[in-house]
Amino acid sequence: MLWNKKIVIGITGSIAAYKAACLCRALIKKGAEVQVVITPAGKEFITPVTLSALTQKPVVSEFFTANDGTWHSHVDLGLWADAMLIAPATAASIGKMANGIADNILITTYLSMKAPVFIAPAMDLDMYAHPSTQQNLNKLQSFGNYIIEPATGFLASALEGKGRMEEPDKIVEILENYFAHSTDLARKKILITAGPTYEKIDPVRYIGNYSSGKMGFALAEAFATRGAEVVLIAGPVKMETIHPNIRRIDVESAKEMYQSAIEEFANVDTAILCAAVADYRPKNYSENKLKREDKGDFSLELTANPDIAATLGKLKKANQLLVGFALETDNEQTNALAKLQKKNLNFIVLNSLKDEGAGFQGDTNKISIIDAQGKTTAFEMKSKKAVAEDIVDFLRNRLS
Ligand code: PMT
Numbered sequence: 001m002l003w004n005k006k007i008v009i010g011i012t013g014s015i016a017a018y019k020a021a022c023l024c025r026a027l028i029k030k031g032a033e034v035q036v037v038i039t040p041a042g043k044e045f046i047t048p049v050t051l052s053a054l055t056q057k058p059v060v061s062e063f064f065t066a067n068d069g070t071w072h073s074h075v076d077l078g079l080w081a082d083a084m085l086i087a088p089a090t091a092a093s094i095g096k097m098a099n100g101i102a103d104n105i106l107i108t109t110y111l112s113m114k115a116p117v118f119i120a121p122a123m124d125l126d127m128y129a130h131p132s133t134q135q136n137l138n139k140l141q142s143f144g145n146y147i148i149e150p151a152t153g154f155l156a157s158a159l160e161g162k163g164r165m166e167e168p169d170k171i172v173e174i175l176e177n178y179f180a181h182s183t184d185l186a187r188k189k190i191l192i193t194a195g196p197t198y199e200k201i202d203p204v205r206y207i208g209n210y211s212s213g214k215m216g217f218a219l220a221e222a223f224a225t226r227g228a229e230v231v232l233i234a235g236p237v238k239m240e241t242i243h244p245n246i247r248r249i250d251v252e253s254a255k256e257m258y259q260s261a262i263e264e265f266a267n268v269d270t271a272i273l274c275a276a277v278a279d280y281r282p283k284n285y286s287e288n289k290l291k292r293e294d295k296g297d298f299s300l301e302l303t304a305n306p307d308i309a310a311t312l313g314k315l316k317k318a319n320q321l322l323v324g325f326a327l328e329t330d331n332e333q334t335n336a337l338a339k340l341q342k343k344n345l346n347f348i349v350l351n352s353l354k355d356e357g358a359g360f361q362g363d364t365n366k367i368s369i370i371d372a373q374g375k376t377t378a379f380e381m382k383s384k385k386a387v388a389e390d391i392v393d394f395l396r397n398r399l400s
Helices: 017-029 048-055 074-080 091-099 105-112 125-129 131-142 168-181 214-225 254-265 308-315 332-342 384-399
Strands: 006-011 033-038 083-089 117-121 151-154 160-164 189-194 199-202 205-207 229-234 246-250 270-273 280-282 302-304 321-328 347-352 367-371 376-378
Touching: 006 017, 006 074, 006 105, 017 033, 017 048, 017 083, 017 168, 033 048, 033 074, 033 105, 074 105, 083 091, 083 105, 083 168, 091 105, 091 117, 091 131, 117 131, 117 168, 125 131, 125 160, 189 214, 189 254, 199 280, 205 280, 214 229, 214 246, 214 384, 229 254, 254 270, 254 308, 270 308, 270 384, 308 321, 321 332, 321 384, 332 347, 332 367, 347 384, 367 384
Parallel strands: 006 033, 006 083, 083 117, 189 229, 189 270, 229 246, 270 321, 321 347
Antiparallel strands: 151 160, 199 205, 280 302, 347 367, 367 376
């Protein structure tokens, strides 16, 4: 998987920099071409001579070579690489990357990078756990970077905890996995709905629900990372998308989501309906803010929204897959299967509010995938990103 792959390894100033030598060696043994970029602090821990001997390339550490003025182009490196791996990544460099502080060639290379970026943090346990580091890592993740979580164990500070850079063999395995899967869904087109819908009552009020969009966006990212072309129809959410394979259509109401879904469905191989769509909307929208009146109770007349899933179920062709979600609170299996049948879905992904940590808003979910015969594949509680990977893996073979 790494044969002929061009990899930029960024090394920052951590005692774990010695592991970067093993990383370079392991990647080269697998057939990769490796270019090292190192920070001034990184050079205090491992010499460029060691690294250039291993990679058979001059190490890039300055913007230009002092004696003859040769310019080292971080932009060219950004275009050259198939992947960038920053290992070890210190708290300081992570902070600079998260905030665009381009004061050395490693950070400018990172900011110019067109290829996927993998970051392997290495630091003391308290530095790693600090909210500042965690916020920066979350920010990097939201940019689409992959964080290779540090391991727990003995640290250079003589303390024990989470902060050890992951072992080189494991990092190589992660890169191999990435390249193995990065194109397996190329040419597939996927439609995903995500988030809530808002149904306007008046200019200041709406009917909505607690969906954050996290599950649907994780799915979009997982499919896009595997090479699929994704159309993401998103209700009103505070989520970002940067993957170039994702085309995002922002909508507010169920009717808008319905319209976009109908327009896009004919051009896709699969639609995955993860949005929590409002079943009803106010029958009449008030142009002016409704005033509180002293009449006691107030009734709002509702009218049914179109059912996107059921409509797509009718339009579905034999070569298309339609996958719904069901968020249940009771009789989960029975209710989910009934929805699958009623809406003519191929699969339904069940999540239950009875499972703590599943459903709305959180970063985790616990799902079962049910097929038209009621056959159920259950998964453990995991991060929504990992759940999305499970769904992609499950659908991958059925998609071809
Ligand atoms: O966004 P998060 O905070 O990460 O939360 C994720 C989630 C809990 C919203 C998600 O995992 C989920 O379960 N989504 C479906 C929620 C739901 O309300 O399902 P439902 O049982 O009401 O609807 C069944 C299916 O029909 C769903 O695929 C839904 O998208 C679809 N539907 C429903 C109503 C409607 N008018 N049109 C539809 O297409």
